[in-house]
Amino acid sequence: MNEGGESKGFKSGFVSIIGRPNVGKSTLLNSILGEKIAIISDKPQTTRNRILGIKNLPGAQIVFLDTPGIHSARSRFNQAMVKTALATCEEVDLIAFLIEADDPQNDENEMILKTLEKFPKPVFLLINKIDRVPKGEILPIIEAYSQKRSFAQIIPISALLGDGVNIVLEELVRLLPEGPPLFPEDMITDLPERFLAAEMIREKVFQLTRQEIPYATAVVVEEFKEKEDKNLLVIQATILVERESQKRIMIGENGRMLKEIGTRARQEMEAFFGTKVFLELWVKVQKDWREDPRALRWLGFS
Ligand code: GDP
Ligand code: MG
Numbered sequence: 001m002n003e004g005g006e007s008k009g010f011k012s013g014f015v016s017i018i019g020r021p022n023v024g025k026s027t028l029l030n031s032i033l034g035e036k037i038a039i040i041s042d043k044p045q046t047t048r049n050r051i052l053g054i055k056n057l058p059g060a061q062i063v064f065l066d067t068p069g070i071h072s073a074r075s076r077f078n079q080a081m082v083k084t085a086l087a088t089c090e091e092v093d094l095i096a097f098l099i100e101a102d103d104p105q106n107d108e109n110e111m112i113l114k115t116l117e118k119f120p121k122p123v124f125l126l127i128n129k130i131d132r133v134p135k136g137e138i139l140p141i142i143e144a145y146s147q148k149r150s151f152a153q154i155i156p157i158s159a160l161l162g163d164g165v166n167i168v169l170e171e172l173v174r175l176l177p178e179g180p181p182l183f184p185e186d187m188i189t190d191l192p193e194r195f196l197a198a199e200m201i202r203e204k205v206f207q208l209t210r211q212e213i214p215y216a217t218a219v220v221v222e223e224f225k226e227k228e229d230k231n232l233l234v235i236q237a238t239i240l241v242e243r244e245s246q247k248r249i250m251i252g253e254n255g256r257m258l259k260e261i262g263t264r265a266r267q268e269m270e271a272f273f274g275t276k277v278f279l280e281l282w283v284k285v286q287k288d289w290r291e292d293p294r295a296l297r298w299l300g301f302s
Pocket of ligand 2 (some may be wrong): 027
């Protein structure tokens with residue numbers, strides 16, 4: 001970087017995307033990046049770690065941190081996720097706080113607003129899922145939230161349809177500090193490929209299984225080997241569950257469920273990594289991993 005030269009006037013910084021579970025944080029990140037790096041499902045608490053996504057714009061680089069949903073957490077595991085979400089707010093320049101247009105008022109949003117008082121930095125309120133409500137319902141939400149605190153901006157969006165997303169980017173850039181790019185321009189995330197592969201499997205588990213099963217699941221990639229001569233990626237992963245009965249469901253009748261998870265995950269991996277993938281999946285019972293500090297550390301929660 002040529003100091004004071006080319007980077008002059010360039011803006012860069014970190015923005016955390018926070019909000020209750022299921023408000024559309026990961027959908028927004030993917031929509032901004034035009035690439036799916038954060039997994040999505042219609043179930044709360046799909047995102048478990050901080051997901052970093054880099055958006056390059058003319059004259060600016062915004063580094064987004066997608067986070068697990070903030071909620072009143074009971075288990076040790078859920079508390080770790082909420083802690084992850086709040087910790088990112090310490091590191092960032094700006095905060096994007098998402099709420100849902102079709103459920104704007106609830107205790108969890110109030111709790112988040114209260115928590116945000118701790119961070120003396122600009123907060124953008126993004127009212128998401130406006131495609132789900134009549135236009136007339138949006139102004140009252142804006143008015144109600146303007147009473148609660150002062151926001152840098154309040155912007156109605158549909159992360160799913162991409163509505164308002166460019167306005168969000170423009171407004172964020174306006175408040176970013178001046179500085180050189182923080183990451184190389186061809187980089188879209190700092191997440192290791194192994195992690196992304198595990199997440200792709202976990203997303204299929206979230207999409208294909210029900211009730212407590214997705215929450216009892218973790219995915220560990222044991223092997224991630226490129227065979228360049230054959231243009232092939234060999235991935236071996238273990239799906240952890242907490243009980244034998246869950247293992248039976250995960251495998252399914254004649255192995256049908258596991259096969260479906262594997263097929264869908266493999267197709268997504270092949271598209272993402274741009275190579276053929278040989279994916280092998282196992283299912284293993286690890287009792288109470290969600291309450292086991294050692295297992296949590298091993299899965300990346302300190
Ligand atoms: P997160 O938990 O906050 O990361 O939420 P996700 O991004 O995983 O999304 C949760 C659910 O809301 C998914 O089923 C999304 O398809 C859906 N969703 C997200 N954004 C929108 C939106 O703008 N409009 C509609 N109708 N659905 C959305
Ligand atoms: Mg998410």
